[in-house]
Amino acid sequence: MRSSISLLCLLLLSLLLLSLLRESSDSTWKPFEDCLLKHQDPKFPLIYFRNLTSHRDPPFSSVLNAYVRNLRFNSSTALKPSIIITARHESHVKAAVICGATNKIQMKIRSGGHDYEGSSYRVDNNYTNPNVQFFILDMFNLRDIEINLTAKTARVQTGATLGELYYKIATTSQTLGFPAGTCPSVGVGGHIGGGGFGNMIRKYGLSSDNVVDAGIIVANGTLLNRTSMGEDLFWAIRGGGAASFGVVLSYTVKLVPVPEIVTTFKVVKTLEENVTNLAFKWQDVAPNITEDLFLKLNLDVENTEREGKTIRASFEGLFLGTCHRLVKILSDRFPELGLKESNCNEMSWAQSLVGIDKPIEALLSRSFSASYFKGKSDYVEKPISKVGFDGIWNKMIKLKDVKLYFYPYGGKMFTIPASETPFPHRDKILWKIQYGINWKKPDEEKASLDKSMEIYDYMAQFVSEDRRSFFPYRDHTLGININYTYEEGRKYGLKYFGDNFYRLVEIKSKVDAANFFKNEQSIPVKNRHGDFDELISLVTEKKGKRGRKLIV
CATH class of the missing domain: 3.40.462.20 (Vanillyl-alcohol Oxidase; Chain A, domain 3)
Incomplete structure (x- = not known):
């Protein structure tokens, strides 16, 4: 009898906890959903998919898994987002940013999903809070590309793939190209935002070295271009991990000459x-x-x-x-x-990116x-x-x-x-x-x-004594920012960016002081108690002895 009562109590307790979880989920996400509807443009209805305790949309899993490139992060134990917003218009991005920031809900930004640690679509299970809730802003539908042959530039939205950009260039000109990676299904946003490495690097440098303008939505929902964002932020989003500063909608890049053969x-x-x-x-x-x-x-x-x-x-x-x-x-x-x-x-040049045995239309494949x-x-x-x-x-x-x-x-x-x-x-x-x-x-x-x-x-x-690392090859063994502090961010930040890390922190602290745009290896904001300024002084003095100038 006592055993039966215990089981009944346990069952009732479980139902109560489930109810509380459901109410918690609803209380967290209902204001967010209401905010999205409020800020969407009626001409461009916003589409999103839910994975909530109280409501699960059947397409959710297929939308999530479509751009999961590393099977390590596709397991049943991987932490899943609660909502995926599939942006199709600028207004959708603005709504996601405003509503995420207003409701203090973490946002992940995904363009191609090739990031080695899945930072664009998952939360690392090493986080202290395994119940953290987040949503994904998926950019894969924002893929417009415009070629300007007179200026020899291309304006490409960040949800496009490198292959789509290459195909557009190739079908417009036989003597122009763009220095970027050799995997056509990589997303433009993460690639250029992290630097962008390819097989024309020795001739033309990185992808980010060839960016002349950009459109970015910052934490207050404002869309900025190079002129309105200023040269500091424009500097930061060309290789400093653009997702730490805002949502880049498009990059305008210089096209470079390539021989016909x-x-x-x-x-x-x-x-x-x-x-x-x-x-x-x-x-x-x-x-x-x-x-x-x-x-x-x-x-x-x-x-x-x-x-x-x-x-x-x-x-x-x-x-x-x-x-x-x-x-x-x-x-x-x-x-x-x-x-x-x-x-x-x-x-x-375009054929070289798919191989001699495939048509250049293979550049358009997202598989x-x-x-x-x-x-x-x-x-x-x-x-x-x-x-x-x-x-x-x-x-x-x-x-x-x-x-x-x-x-x-x-x-x-x-x-x-x-x-x-x-x-x-x-x-x-x-x-x-x-x-x-x-x-x-x-x-x-x-x-x-x-x-x-x-x-x-x-x-x-x-190798180099300081064990430098290439930022687009994300590596969480270098450290992750569990508490989003400057000290934690410095561990991996110096590996990826060297002395440029300090300038990135200064810019981040100005354009996103509330640290809305964050992930496991994002650029942190400055400490409020002055430790950062002291570190800057020490590093400036150290580098000055070598005859090098530290720019912050």
């Missing part, structure tokens, strides 16, 4: 085919050769019948010119590679094979010795699953000052390393993440 190429070697000597020579050639050539080095472990586990090195990239000219250049500068015309494919994935990054300032490479090969063979990608700098990147944009990794950098590991099943995650950290820790001896 470009060349892609690939030469694959194994450890038994002199890879150590080739990699040693590559690090001198790749950053210093003609800026028309982007020669990257991809490394992984291959199983062969004869040698067993071995290192496979792929020397590949893009040359802005003909195959004949490329072969001549590499015969002079890198004859050991043995590049032949049979290793090359000549095509248009992407999601996978379980972890990425990290580093920067190399000094050449690695042959003995050092041998150690790397041994470590990779031991770990089996890790991949290393070496992306050369030099060329244009050597000529742009580190303070020109928030992206600081310029003059001293020979190349960037990306570490990647994929796995197939959820229960393989821990072992895979351990391998990722092991190769990263091992590489410390070869």
Whole structure:
């Protein structure tokens, strides 16, 4: 009898808690929904999808998962948003910002969903409050692109993909292009806002180096352009993580000249085919050769019948010119590679982004094979010795699953000052390393993440002492801002932005003092008790002794 009473009490308590949760959910989101309806433009009805305790819209899961690229964050334990707003008009973005800020509800901004840590559509489970509620502002429907051939510019909304931008350029001009990434399904907003790296970086710099204007909605719902936002904010949203400052609706970018014929190429070697000597020579050639050539080095472990586990090195990239000219250049500068015309494919610039076997219409595809994935990054300032490479090969063979990608700098990147944009990794950098590991099943995650950290820790001896990182390769192991403090933000901020971090904090504190635009690795606001100003003085004094000026 006593047992039955206990069970009944437990059931009643559960029902009471469920009721309270439902009431809490309704009390949180009803004012928000009312606010959205109040601020929408009647000519452009706002569409959103709910995942509330009291009401769930059937399409919610399909809308959420459509742009989840990393399967790590598509599990049943991942924290889900309560509402997804699929913006189709400027007024929808304004309403989302005003209502989110007014009701003090966290907003995530998603354009393409390729961010490595899923920061645009999830809250990290390491947060102290596992019941945090948030909504997504999904930009994927805002994809208009306008080409101005006279000015040689393109105005592109941030929900467009790189592929859509490339296709529009290619079908308008055969001799213009844009320096950005090689994955067509990446969203323009996150890519340019974080810097934007691609295979024309040595010729034209980053995507963000080629931005001439932007439209951004700030925390009070106002739409600003370059003139009205001022040069400080315009500086910040070109590589400083634009989502920390507002919602960028569009970027206006400079188009760059490309030849009618470009060349892609690939030469694959194994450890038994002199890879150590080739990699040693590559690090001198790749950053210093003609800026028309982007020669990257991809490394992984291959199983062969004869040698067993071995290192496979792929020397590949893009040359802005003909195959004949490329072969001549590499015969002079890198004859050991043995590049032949049979290793090359000549095509248009747009065709090079999808490969020789696909039509350029493939650039319009938004499909992407999601996978379980972890990425990290580093920067190399000094050449690695042959003995050092041998150690790397041994470590990779031991770990089996890790991949290393070496992306050369030099060329244009050597000529742009580190303070020109928030992206600081310029003059001293020979190349960037990306570490990647994929796995197939959820229960393989821990072992895979351990391998990722092991190769990263091992590489410390070869890379920059301060372990710089590339912001678009988001990496939460560098730290996350659980409490949104300056101290927590500084941990990862200096890795991504170097001394430019301090200027970013100053700008953030002016344009978004209430810190509405925040995520796990956003730019923090200044401390109110003066610690920030003291740190600025210390850093200014330290850098001044080196003869360098800190701009804030």
